[in-house]
Every structure is written in C-alpha cells, then in structure tokens.
Amino acid sequence: MTANDIRTEMRGQPFVPKRIFVSDGSQYDVHHPDMCLIGLASIVVGIVSDPGSPYYEQAVRIDNRHVTRILPLPITKQPDQNGPASPQ
Numbered sequence: 001m002t003a004n005d006i007r008t009e010m011r012g013q014p015f016v017p018k019r020i021f022v023s024d025g026s027q028y029d030v031h032h033p034d035m036c037l038i039g040l041a042s043i044v045v046g047i048v049s050d051p052g053s054p055y056y057e058q059a060v061r062i063d064n065r066h067v068t069r070i071l072p073l074p075i076t077k078q079p080d081q082n083g084p085a086s087p088q
Contacts, residue, residue, distance in 0.1 A: 001067040003040050009070040010036050017073040020045065023066040029073060043067070 001009075010018060010033060020028045020036075020043075028045045030036045035046035035056060042063050046056025 001064055003038055003064055006043060006064060006067060006070065007038050010038065018070050019073050020062070020067060021069045021071070022062055023068050028060065028062070
C-alpha cells in the first residue's frame with residue numbers, strides 16, 4: 001500500500017480501531033491513531049498489552065509495500081455491568 005492509502009485508512013474520523021495485515025502473515029492491532037506513525041516508505045506501530053494504554057511497550061516497523069490490507073477490528077460485546085437480568 002502507499003503511504004496515502006495507509007493514511008486514509010488510519011486517519012478516518014471518528015477513529016475506528018484497525019488491524020493491519022502484513023504479507024508475512026503477521027497482524028497488528030491499532031487501538032488509537034497515535035500508535036501508528038506513517039512514513040513514505042514504512043509505518044511504525046506501537047504494540048500495547050492493554051488497548052486502553054496511551055503508551056506503547058514495543059514498536060514494530062513495517063515496510064508499506066508489505067501491508068496487504070487494513071480492516072476495522074471486530075467489535076466485541078462488552079459484558080452487562082449489571083449482570084444477567086433476573087426473572088420476575
């Protein structure tokens with residue numbers, strides 16, 4: 001993908017968390033736009049163990065030519081904070 005293609009996918013408003021797919025089969029989840037730095041030839045993705053963290057723990061550099069697709073992350077249903085409804 002080109003830098004412009006990647007930027008278009010990653011900078012949409014409002015931001016939707018994305019999964020970046022790479023030609024070697026690896027995948028990287030981006031939960032916040034600040035965790036993806038886009039360059040002309042490569043991108044740097046911050047890797048976090050907690051999706052809500054504002055700080056990355058590791059970073060990986062990916063050549064733009066090896067990005068095969070970028071898709072929205074699947075939406076996971078949050079558990080009901082009140083627990084299951086009780087029968088009446």
